[in-house]
Amino acid sequence: MERKSGADLKRMIMDTTRKLLVKDGYGNLSMRKIAREINYSATSIYLHFKNKDALCHALIDEGMAMLLSQQNKIARANKGDVFQRLRALCEGYISFGLKYSEYYEIMFLIHPDFENRFPKASYRRARRNLDLFKMTLDEGIKNGQIDSLDTYATTNAVWASLHGAVSILLARRLDFRIDQNHFINNVLDQIVRSVAYKPTTSVL
Template sequence: MGIKERKARQKAELRKKILKSARSLARKNGWEAVTTRKLAEKVEYSTTVIYEHFGNKDQLLLLLREEGFERIQQAVEKALDPSLPPKKQLVEAGLASWKFAREKPEYYQVMFNLGGIHCPSDEESKGLQKAASVVYRILAQAGVADSESTFMNWWALVHGFIALDMNGQMPFSSEKMERLLKESLERLMTRL
């Protein structure tokens, strides 16, 4: 392996280490605690290295946001059982989103500006569009005429439950919240 290839590999590895450190700091202390100085300390480099790799903190957040959308899309697709009717798949998709948010809150927070983070974006996220396309595809299979309105109802339920749970605004356990989400999604599906 030549010097050029080795340097490129080392740069990619350091970039991954920085992203992993940002997620780790956010998971442990919240996104407000993630600063370029703390990231530099964690990866044992100067803040200049962070800026060389990402430009600024906003660019790092945007990258993590898109990565989060890719991961939630994969989690939802993996959870779907194609042998089930589309309405049941929509319930499964909602529960898979819930599970993803519970297991990877640091991603979900940066994806949707929760937990004290604001991830600026001038354009609509391509990752969000791809993740939403999974649900739109199921709605099409179900023969739903007004898929946009139905998607927004589905999304309001799922994201609302997740945001309330993440913000600690409900007097229920996460297990009860998940059960209530499932019941609410099932009721929505009976109206299709």
């Protein structure tokens, strides 16, 4: 058995865990399975992670950081137009969910009793990600481009759309007659339309 450097094995464990997560779901994740997959003894995992929760926590942290970094980049790259930025952020969120579904499951899809075992701090970071949406909405309100009485609540409603879309896609519950990209575009359109300022009725 060739010895890896500690960091390598740690990475390997995390990568494998994500792989199993997407294949079997959190409910079927087990330390033994991870060990089997990487051809190490289960005990070895405990050299790098205090326990199963800690391992998942590390994954969540990593996912949160990735998402936040990606969304920050997107926000910076779309400074000009509010709608364009909003749409890009939304698209980014969904893309992230689909591309890193392993992270997404553990970050947003698992049952609350699991969540409760984790330091709240970790989840607070999740909210920082929503702030990017909120800031965009706030800016749009100043511009008169966006219409919302409560951008806190609106941000969360937007998130609901995005989270719902990702969930449906990951659970492969989308009606098979509908093209996935077409669906995503519809979701994005819906979000943008729902926040866009509408002159109550045209003049007279």
